[in-house]
């Protein structure tokens with residue numbers, strides 16, 4: 537174990553690219569190390585490696601090819617997990633005013649019928665003396681149901697996060713995606729009670745996904761909406777599955793960004809965000825994860841299987857997540873990114889509070 541994290545520290549000291557991550561509910565931690573500092577881009581999504589894509593699809597997606605892969609088993613440190621669930625606030629009066637004004641602008645555009653939904657966000661900058669790999673280990677300790685990662689490229693920067701949202705999981709042609717939206721703060725021993733605003737906000741995402749995939753996926757199935765926990769928050773989620781008839785690129789172009797991170801209509805919401813948020817989202821609300829990995833499947837060795845060598849099958853799998861509950865390591869500290877879905881039923885003060893609650897995912901790790 538020590539060896540694993542030491543190798544990552546050496547990679548960082550040598551300023552060479554790497555990513556280290558753990559998928560939800562797994563104990564296996566994976567790392568991909570790049571031998572040089574070349575910036576590789578994804579061209580057609582036929583590549584194999586770890587993809588790191590920005591919010592704005594006009595900008596290029598980065599690939600760390602999976603040449604050197606390391607794995608280890610990480611067991612969470614209980615002590616860290618429990619003590620870190622207190623709430624943390626690191627926001628100024630001006631930040632609050634600015635966000636409330638932005639939300640009001642969003643609501644006004646919805647009332648004018650320019651938009652049905654728009655996701656609006658902000659950043660919070662804090663100082664820290666903590667080492668990036670220690671922050672990553674703390675994410676592992678606290679968020680066992682999230683996709684936890686630390687990503688570094690000397691020509692781009694360093695990002696880390698614990699995201700609850702699956703964008704796309706594929707096994708050969710089989711596909712799963714999810715519609716995640718609506719937020720409430722988790723309270724010990726209590727189940728969430730959802731209002732019309734949250735159901736509507738989440739339904740917009742589900743309908744969008746269904747429509748986008750209709751002509752690209754067969755056997756499309758949508759589960760009932762359920763409450764899912766993400767650290768100290770609850771969300772509403774629907775899973776969507778099917779069989780891909782198009783390639784991965786077509787599917788990703790159709791889905792990203794969904795109304796869980798952008799809005800509806802997609803293009804108008806994107807333009808609204810780029811014109812009004814007054815900062816660059818960069819990789820926040822982009823996507824990241826395993827692209828076209830090979831997975832060996834071992835079937836029972838029946839005589840027929842042995843004859844046609846069918847007992848080991850290689851599947852092509854991708855596991856891609858939306859880059860939420862994340863932060864960027866800067867020269868002066870860490871920048872946390874948070875946002876929320878605005879609909880006609882939104883209350884600006886509550887939307888502000890929701891971003892404060894969401895920022896807790898990263899802040900309670902950074903400031904603890």
Ligand SMILES: C=C(O[C@H]1C=CC=C(C(=O)O)[C@@H]1O)C(=O)O
Pocket residue numbers: 655657701716717718719771795796797860861873874875876877878894
């Ligand atoms: C945009 C974010 O969350 C999305 C995912 C779940 C719930 C959301 C919401 O309730 O607004 C957002 O759509 C974020 O965490 O920055």
